[in-house]
Amino acid sequence: MTAVVDFLKSVTQNKEILCFLNGVCQSPITQRIQVDSARGEIAIQSQAAVTLIMLYDDCQQQQILNVAAAANVEIVLIYRNSVEHTLTVKQDASSYVKLFQVSLGVRTLKNTIRVDLQTDYARCQVLGVQFAQGQQTVMTALAVFHHAAHTQSEVTYKSIADEKAEVILAARIHVLSGASKTVSETNLNNLLLSNTATIDTQPELEIYADDVKCSHGATVGDLDEDSLFYLISRGIDVQQARSMLMQAFFQELIDQLNPVIRSTVMDQLDSRFLRDDDSRG
DSSP states (O other): OOHHHHHHHHHHTTTTTTEETTEOOOOOOOOTTTEEETTTTEEOTTEEEEEEEEEEEEEEEEEEEETTTTTTEEEEEEEEEEEEEEEEEOOOTEEEEEEEEEEEEEEEEEEEEEEEEOOOTTTEEOOOOOEEEETOOOOOOOOEOOOTTTEEEEEEEEEHHHHHHEEEEEEEEOOOOTTOOOOEEEEEEHEEEEEEEEEEEEEEEEEEESOOOEEEEEEEOOOOOOHHHHHHTTTOOOOEEEEEEEEHHHHHHHHSSSSHHHHHHHHHHHHHHHGGGGGOO
């Protein structure tokens, strides 16, 4: 936890990055961004480009993010300890939002994310890495609403559950009437590492428009036994070999993070994979 807070402090003077701790902005605010922490509202003006790093630690928060036309926004959500969080993102024409959820070491997470692609050519990309062990519980409900034509969404989550942990992920895409030419793809990939752990993954599509291109899928598996055997045969102990394979599972998504935050997230992964006994709930 200390490392993440120190990181937030270190980047608060970066004009292109806004840092939030439990919903309160820690950074100087530019003229093209409006923040009302008391009401939980953030407004990004037209054609602005910004990264929002939002850390939640033992709190309950509800927030609304309004993204004006042609704005480009990257959001990194980091959850710690016990959190209940609701985020609604409303996008106007030709805006782009990349939302990255990081859930590592939470005792309990109840997370609801809604994205409304309100006008033509709005695009969103929602990525998530979730790791739960011990008796931790991670629950995420994601809904993306395509209200207008030529909108696009991409949803990719990778989750790991070990020991007695529980991961629940529901990802629903709504393509409403009039949202023709919508393109949407959802992939939910999971590793279940214990017969006492639980993963419930639910990709869903609701389509009420013609001429759309939508797909969704989900996988649940275990660590590759051949890869695990190979690492062990090279003198790597079992715990370290498992850690290496879990990091490799997440790496594709981690590589898509803003470089400013990427190393900090990797440090959090290093400290979580079967090493931090105090955080297992």
